[in-house]
Amino acid sequence: MQIGIISRCDNKEATELAAEIGRFLNGRAQTVFDDETAHALGQKGVPLKALDADVVVTVGGDGTILRVLQNLPHPIPIVGINVGKVGFLADVNPERALSVVKSLLDGFRVSTHSRLAISVNDRCLPSATNEAVIVTSRPAKILEYSVQVDDHEVDVLRADGVIVATPTGSTAYAMSAGGPIVDPQVNAFLIVPLAPHKLSIRPWVVHDKSTIVIKIREKDAAIVVDGQHSETVHKNDEIRFYKDLEQSLFVLGEQSFFEKVQMKLR
Numbered sequence: 001m002q003i004g005i006i007s008r009c010d011n012k013e014a015t016e017l018a019a020e021i022g023r024f025l026n027g028r029a030q031t032v033f034d035d036e037t038a039h040a041l042g043q044k045g046v047p048l049k050a051l052d053a054d055v056v057v058t059v060g061g062d063g064t065i066l067r068v069l070q071n072l073p074h075p076i077p078i079v080g081i082n083v084g085k086v087g088f089l090a091d092v093n094p095e096r097a098l099s100v101v102k103s104l105l106d107g108f109r110v111s112t113h114s115r116l117a118i119s120v121n122d123r124c125l126p127s128a129t130n131e132a133v134i135v136t137s138r139p140a141k142i143l144e145y146s147v148q149v150d151d152h153e154v155d156v157l158r159a160d161g162v163i164v165a166t167p168t169g170s171t172a173y174a175m176s177a178g179g180p181i182v183d184p185q186v187n188a189f190l191i192v193p194l195a196p197h198k199l200s201i202r203p204w205v206v207h208d209k210s211t212i213v214i215k216i217r218e219k220d221a222a223i224v225v226d227g228q229h230s231e232t233v234h235k236n237d238e239i240r241f242y243k244d245l246e247q248s249l250f251v252l253g254e255q256s257f258f259e260k261v262q263m264k265l266r
Contacts, residue, residue: 002030004053007037008060014083015040018059024098062089066226070126077110079251109252113168113184115244126229129248130169135161137220148213159196164241179203212241
């Protein structure tokens with residue numbers, strides 16, 4: 001078995017734990033570090049975009065996992081050791097890191113999570129495991145945009161922005177913005193307006209076979225994908241969202257989705 005080890009390199013605790021995991025696996029499995037983690041440890045690694053393994057262990061927080069998911073050359077099961085704050089995706093406590101890594105050697109089950117494919121005027125952006133956020137590029141300014149689902153206009157809104165999220169992302173920014181919590185196994189996507197200037201507006205849940213189109217009607221805006229990739233979009237740009245053919249893969253942990261919600265979001 002080959003195990004990839006990736007850490008949040010600006011966090012000393014994460015880097016030291018990644019090194020400890022590497023030492024623990026020496027002689028038990030083949031290991032490979034991404035080049036940033038390897039550089040921090042004074043070792044030789046491989047670029048994240050070229051990393052290949054049977055399973056990847058990340059040491060950091062949810063942001064580390066999302067960065068890895070955007071850069072892996074193909075889907076690889078991930079287990080996250082949490083040295084961040086909430087750690088909803090990275091849900092293994094550091095104290096249990098070695099025991100969880102050891103259990104991987106005996107095999108593991110994988111949970112599949114849908115991803116959002118995204119394009120701006122037919123130009124592809126990185127896919128999202130959690131969400132894409134469209135917000136005004138200037139603070140305290142209102143953005144006007146239209147929302148279409150499968151060529152049907154849902155509404156024209158003036159708001160701070162909008163979130164388009166997967167069920168996996170329903171417990172992240174979308175939840176904080178008033179969206180529903182959705183089981184990751186539900187075949188759906190969420191559309192959550194941000195502070196809409198309209199009393200009747202509520203979040204929408206649509207089937208994941210739908211195509212969602214957000215059209216910017218005025219002013220520049222910014223689109224941010226999983227907090228990792230951002231760029232400017234302009235008036236009359238069309239941002240299209242649809243189900244990615246590839247899925248994100250996670251090693252199935254001991255806790256159910258509902259247990260994690262109860263423990264981490266109460």
